[in-house]
Amino acid sequence: MVQFRFLRRIPMTVRTRFAPSPTGFLHIGGARTALYCWLEARRRGGEFVLRIEDTDRERSTEEAVKAILDAMHWLDLDADEAPVYQTHRLDRYKQVAEKLLAEGKAYYAYESKDEIEAMRDAAMAKGEKPRYNGYYRDRNEAFREDPNRVIRFRNPQEGSVVFEDKVKGRIEFANSELDDLVIFRSDGWPTYNFAVVVDDIDMRITEVIRGDDHVNNTPRQINIYHALGAPVPEFAHLPMILDKEGKKLSKRTNSVSVMEYREDGYLPHAILNYLVRLGWSHGDQEIFSREEMVKLFDTADVNKAASRFDTEKLNWLNQHYLKSDEPATLVPEFEWHLQRIGIDASKGPAPAEVIVALRDRVHTLKEMAERAKIWYSPITEWDDKAVAKHLQNDSAPRVLDEAKALLAAVEWQPEPIHQVIEQVAARLELGMGKIAQPLRVAMTGTQVSPSIDHTIYLCGREEALKRIDAALVRARG
RNA sequence: GCUCCCAUCGUCUAGUGGCCCAGGACACCGCCCUCUCAAGGCGGGAACACGAGUUCGAACCUCGUUGGGAGCGCCA
Numbered sequence: 001m002v003q004f005r006f007l008r009r010i011p012m013t014v015r016t017r018f019a020p021s022p023t024g025f026l027h028i029g030g031a032r033t034a035l036y037c038w039l040e041a042r043r044r045g046g047e048f049v050l051r052i053e054d055t056d057r058e059r060s061t062e063e064a065v066k067a068i069l070d071a072m073h074w075l076d077l078d079a080d081e082a083p084v085y086q087t088h089r090l091d092r093y094k095q096v097a098e099k100l101l102a103e104g105k106a107y108y109a110y111e112s113k114d115e116i117e118a119m120r121d122a123a124m125a126k127g128e129k130p131r132y133n134g135y136y137r138d139r140n141e142a143f144r145e146d147p148n149r150v151i152r153f154r155n156p157q158e159g160s161v162v163f164e165d166k167v168k169g170r171i172e173f174a175n176s177e178l179d180d181l182v183i184f185r186s187d188g189w190p191t192y193n194f195a196v197v198v199d200d201i202d203m204r205i206t207e208v209i210r211g212d213d214h215v216n217n218t219p220r221q222i223n224i225y226h227a228l229g230a231p232v233p234e235f236a237h238l239p240m241i242l243d244k245e246g247k248k249l250s251k252r253t254n255s256v257s258v259m260e261y262r263e264d265g266y267l268p269h270a271i272l273n274y275l276v277r278l279g280w281s282h283g284d285q286e287i288f289s290r291e292e293m294v295k296l297f298d299t300a301d302v303n304k305a306a307s308r309f310d311t312e313k314l315n316w317l318n319q320h321y322l323k324s325d326e327p328a329t330l331v332p333e334f335e336w337h338l339q340r341i342g343i344d345a346s347k348g349p350a351p352a353e354v355i356v357a358l359r360d361r362v363h364t365l366k367e368m369a370e371r372a373k374i375w376y377s378p379i380t381e382w383d384d385k386a387v388a389k390h391l392q393n394d395s396a397p398r399v400l401d402e403a404k405a406l407l408a409a410v411e412w413q414p415e416p417i418h419q420v421i422e423q424v425a426a427r428l429e430l431g432m433g434k435i436a437q438p439l440r441v442a443m444t445g446t447q448v449s450p451s452i453d454h455t456i457y458l459c460g461r462e463e464a465l466k467r468i469d470a471a472l473v474r475a476r477g
Numbered sequence: 478g479c480u481c482c483c484a485u486c487g488u489c490u491a492g493u494g495g496c497c498c499a500g501g502a503c504a505c506c507g508c509c510c511u512c513u514c515a516a517g518g519c520g521g522g523a524a525c526a527c528g529a530g531u532u533c534g535a536a537c538c539u540c541g542u543u544g545g546g547a548g549c550g551c552c553a
Contacts, residue, residue: 019553020553021552021553023552023553053553055552055553056552058552059552059553113550113551116550116551117550120549120550123479124478124479124549125478126478127478127479128478128479129478129479129480129549130478130479130549130550131549148551150551168481168482168483171481171482172481173480173481174480177479177480177481177549179549181550181551182550182551183551184551185551186551187551189551191550191551191552191553192552192553193553195553196553211547212481212482212483212546212547213546213547213548213553214547214548214553215481215482215547215548216480216481216482216547216548216549217548217553219481237482239482239483239546240546240547242546244488246545246546248546274489277489277490277502278489278490279489279490280490281489281490281491283491283501284490284491284500284501284502285501285502286489286490286501286502286503303489304482304483304484305482305483305484305545305546306482306483306545306546306547307488307489307490308488308489309488310487310488310489310503310504312488312503312504313488313489313502313503313504314503315503316502316503316504317503319516323516358515359516360514360515360516360517361514361515361516362515390513421512425512431512432511432512433511433512433513434512435512436512436513437512437513439512440512440513446513447513447514448513448514448515449513449514450513450514450515451512451513452512452513453512
């Protein structure tokens with residue numbers, strides 16, 4: 001055990017964990033928790049690990065595990081170790097519970113669920129908190145086969161539990177408010193509050209970062225740490241994320257799954273940047289690179305109050321990254337979106353050039369893909385108003401004829417094309433509006449598009465000339 | 478009902494007793510630029526929940542009120 005003693009002398013490494021229960025997809029609140037755990041570990045040179053809390057065998061699914069892992073991967077929140085699955089650790093929980101039993105820190109109880117419920121109703125009727133009355137606490141009943149057999153933790157009755165939450169500050173609970181919670185269910189599986197503590201001890205977690213819906217569980221868990229003679233980690237309870245109306249986020253009215261945000265066209269780092277600023281800040285700074293987040297983030301600077309999810313601001317950030325990222329780095333995600341709407345990116349302009357043309361005009365890659373359609377497939381719809389206004393007038397046919405002639409021979413690059421348009425304007429003595437709009441309708445069937453030179457350029461010469469011909473038919477028709 | 482938590486512009490927030498008749502960002506409005514739509518530039522309106530204290534002085538400290546939220550499971 002020489003090695004062991006040596007290890008003890010090494011300063012404790014910071015370890016954080018993200019512990020989702022696989023009963024659904026990774027939602028946006030969970031993503032923020034994971035981000036904060038990840039950042040805290042990275043900043044302090046520590047380790048970030050994952051634990052799958054799958055002891056609820058009714059609701060946990062394989063698909064959900066995969067969905068969560070996929071989302072974490074997409075966000076690039078990498079864990080330092082393989083995930084720990086609670087269902088693989090049943091023997092360990094049993095072992096720890098036996099120890100507590102042997103030391104008199106836990107006991108068997110045999111009430112049925114109905115009896116427990118009646119107990120709670122009675123307490124409520126008296127204006128008290130619904131809780132266990134401690135019937136078996138001092139009865140020292142031995143183990144016996146019984147469908148109702150559970151193991152309860154013998155919670156201290158005197159004094160109080162105080163902890164210094166890194167975001168909320170000092171929090172105190174009187175032990176008299178706590179009852180003897182079940183740590184092992186009658187089905188032979190441990191309960192959440194027990195498994196979490198055993199796992200966090202075994203996984204050497206030094207800072208527990210989780211949603212503040214867990215604040216009320218914390219004193220119970222601390223008492224279990226004490227009973228087990230284990231050091232208590234630090235706690236940081238993050239406030240909730242509410243929807244735009246200030247209500248709890250729900251699937252009905254919001255996108256909640258991280259992967260839905262992907263489908264909606266958001267960039268992973270835009271989501272991360274949005275999330276890091278939702279509940280945390282560093283002065284007036286809004287834009288944070290991954291490196292800056294890692295350098296600056298601190299759970300101690302997290303806000304105490306709940307915050308609302310604002311899609312408008314996410315949109316702004318997403319566009320910010322669309323505009324400032326190197327286009328080439330956006331291509332894979334963009335192509336993913338093109339493919340989703342049935343566009344074959346190989347049959348049209350280079351995606352990077354399309355990105356440059358559209359990034360000032362859209363907030364998401366989904367929108368971008370939709371608008372990119374005009375360069376990858378033929379025009380199928382014509383905006384009647386656009387046709388009537390910009391094609392069916394005196395100058396349009398002349399503009400189109402003239403442009404067609406010049407475009408047929410020009411070097412196919414945005415700049416020469418731009419010069420062609422200016423030449424047309426000069427020759428026909430017309431303003432740019434009179435030139436650009438008919439061409440725009442010709443190229444797109446609508447009166448809205450990126451700058452006309454780029455719009456034409458991206459069509460490709462052959463297609464551009466074909467579209468001018470088609471427009472001439474309409475202009476004269 | 479009981480316990481715990483929270484409270485600055487519409488939203489995210491800066492602010493830790495004087496630098497604040499409160500700063501930034503998103504959104505909104507106006508102007509400029511302009512081949513459309515955007516993007517961009519410039520400017521504008523917009524908040525310390527309320528009431529008592531403490532203090533020479535309070536967005537910041539204390540108490541109360543009101544309003545929100547979470548939890549009170551053999552779910553996590």
